[in-house]
Amino acid sequence: MKIRLIGLGKMGLNIALNLKDHGHEVLAYAPSEKTRVASRGEGINVVDDIKTLMKREKGERVVVWLLVPNGVVDSVIAEVLPFLNKQDIIIDAGNSNFNTSITRYNYLKGLDIDFIDLGTSGGMSGARNGACLMAGGELEVIKFVEQAFIDVAVKDGYAHVGRPGSGHFVKMVHNGIEYGMMQAIGEGFDFMEHSDFDVDFHQVARLWNHGSIIESSLIGNIESAFSKDPNLDQISGIIDDSGEGKWMIEEALNNKIAIPVITQALFARFKSKDEDKFGEKVVASMRKEFGGHAIYKKK
Numbered sequence: 001m002k003i004r005l006i007g008l009g010k011m012g013l014n015i016a017l018n019l020k021d022h023g024h025e026v027l028a029y030a031p032s033e034k035t036r037v038a039s040r041g042e043g044i045n046v047v048d049d050i051k052t053l054m055k056r057e058k059g060e061r062v063v064v065w066l067l068v069p070n071g072v073v074d075s076v077i078a079e080v081l082p083f084l085n086k087q088d089i090i091i092d093a094g095n096s097n098f099n100t101s102i103t104r105y106n107y108l109k110g111l112d113i114d115f116i117d118l119g120t121s122g123g124m125s126g127a128r129n130g131a132c133l134m135a136g137g138e139l140e141v142i143k144f145v146e147q148a149f150i151d152v153a154v155k156d157g158y159a160h161v162g163r164p165g166s167g168h169f170v171k172m173v174h175n176g177i178e179y180g181m182m183q184a185i186g187e188g189f190d191f192m193e194h195s196d197f198d199v200d201f202h203q204v205a206r207l208w209n210h211g212s213i214i215e216s217s218l219i220g221n222i223e224s225a226f227s228k229d230p231n232l233d234q235i236s237g238i239i240d241d242s243g244e245g246k247w248m249i250e251e252a253l254n255n256k257i258a259i260p261v262i263t264q265a266l267f268a269r270f271k272s273k274d275e276d277k278f279g280e281k282v283v284a285s286m287r288k289e290f291g292g293h294a295i296y297k298k299k
Helices: 012-021 033-041 070-083 098-109 123-129 139-152 166-193 201-208 217-228 244-254 260-271 278-291
Strands: 002-006 025-029 063-066 089-092 114-121 131-136 153-162
Touching: 002 012, 012 025, 012 123, 012 139, 063 070, 063 139, 070 089, 070 098, 089 098, 089 139, 098 114, 098 166, 114 123, 114 139, 114 166, 123 131, 123 278, 131 139, 131 166, 139 153, 153 166, 166 201, 166 217, 166 244, 166 260, 166 278, 201 217, 217 278, 244 260, 260 278
Parallel strands: 002 025, 002 063, 063 089, 089 114, 131 153
Antiparallel strands: 114 131
């Protein structure tokens, strides 16, 4: 299948390489010339403008896969719309609010353009070697591109989870759960750091990732972080948030659903900007390991 991919950042480039590995024809674009040059060096067929990207063969149903920040999704859609025909497909694989995705679906449906919201998890490694994909959209549209989703995902790591908007809804819930899990791990290491025992954090993380009940990719991420910086001395404990935890809490309030662990985990991220605690360093390090998220160096 031919995929026109827009966005060649840390996730987009890896998805492009993954698609290419599975025999899909990838034609890509990014607004940054530096990014385009670097991506060509990785073997991706990259064009210099949207017009060239959107050239089509007669009778082709165009598929545009977006991996861009939520704040620019609408402007990118506006750029490609003049080149789209009825039943062409836009896939938003970024971290968009599911309510916004429903609005985008309805808007595009009115123009006879199809839309899929694709929750994407697994970080950079997953994007390159096998992601977890949560697709929301109409069944016929999903079926047209489904083989690409299956190919990009790890085994059993893809599902059509429901109607338009559901892909990003399920991803939002996933990220909220992730907030809570990471906060618990961070608090556990913070507790050990304040104890009277001289604990080797890298050893403990490695131990817990071999057969324990909390064995997980997150424990593996912090094991990797401790292997590089045994006491996390080189970083600050400031933790950013992607926005999805806030969206989930807003939905919970609107629907009178209690999610105290996830709510507290988000508040802990806000609090991290005021204090420099070891637990926050642990969470910041995990985010850096799996997603390439920013960390703040000690001054």
